[in-house]
Amino acid sequence: MIINWYGESCFKIQVSATTILTDPPESSSGLTPPRFKADITLFTKTAMPEYQPSTEHRIYGPGEYEIKGIEITGIQLLEKSGELKSAYLMKAEEMKLCFLGHIAELPDSDIREKLTEIDILFIPAGGDPFLPQEDAAKLVKQIQPKIVIPTLFKIPSLKRQSADVKKFLQELEQKAEPQEKLTIKKKDLPENTMMVVLKA
Numbered sequence: 001m002i003i004n005w006y007g008e009s010c011f012k013i014q015v016s017a018t019t020i021l022t023d024p025p026e027s028s029s030g031l032t033p034p035r036f037k038a039d040i041t042l043f044t045k046t047a048m049p050e051y052q053p054s055t056e057h058r059i060y061g062p063g064e065y066e067i068k069g070i071e072i073t074g075i076q077l078l079e080k081s082g083e084l085k086s087a088y089l090m091k092a093e094e095m096k097l098c099f100l101g102h103i104a105e106l107p108d109s110d111i112r113e114k115l116t117e118i119d120i121l122f123i124p125a126g127g128d129p130f131l132p133q134e135d136a137a138k139l140v141k142q143i144q145p146k147i148v149i150p151t152l153f154k155i156p157s158l159k160r161q162s163a164d165v166k167k168f169l170q171e172l173e174q175k176a177e178p179q180e181k182l183t184i185k186k187k188d189l190p191e192n193t194m195m196v197v198l199k200a
Contacts, residue, residue: 001014005151006032007031008151009122009124015092022101041058042059045086075114085103089118095189098143104129118145118146121149123139123148124150124151134171137172141172145193153168176196
């Protein structure tokens with residue numbers, strides 16, 4: 001499995017010959033939407049995005065999906081603001097990935113119970129308007145994934161205000177040098193939680 005980041009919560013995940021895209025950014029974000037063709041695209045916001053990538057399967061919201069041998073479970077999140085969002089669990093190459101998308105508050109206990117035995121967790125790490133960095137760190141400690149990949153933090157080309165990922169790392173007493181991509185197999189997963197910060 002090869003994971004690349006394009007800023008915000010946009011990732012390209014290559015699973016053998018299948019390409020998964022998550023949350024392609026709007027052009028108004030200051031980021032350049034990826035132009036490759038995806039087999040599967042996951043959207044964690046319920047609002048229809050302005051940018052529609054070239055993709056075979058679009059997944060919005062809750063449900064059970066199996067596409068090209070990849071199992072995906074969409075979980076609906078209803079926040080206090082009344083906004084509906086989605087989180088996703090994905091099983092591929094004997095690994096379980098969890099995408100928390102654009103969550104802005106800690107999920108309730110019913111949802112946290114579903115977030116077990118996570119190998120790779122994608123979590124907002126730049127604070128407001130998403131999950132506060134302290135809460136994000138608290139959630140990581142509860143879930144105890146093998147690998148944490150921070151999302152939605154400050155990068156040079158991003159137009160909106162966002163905090164640096166360093167504070168999130170400090171909350172978890174972790175260090176991580178940014179890297180171009182993550183190439184990972186089940187047998188390579190660490191025993192204890194490891195941070196992986198990717199370059200956009």
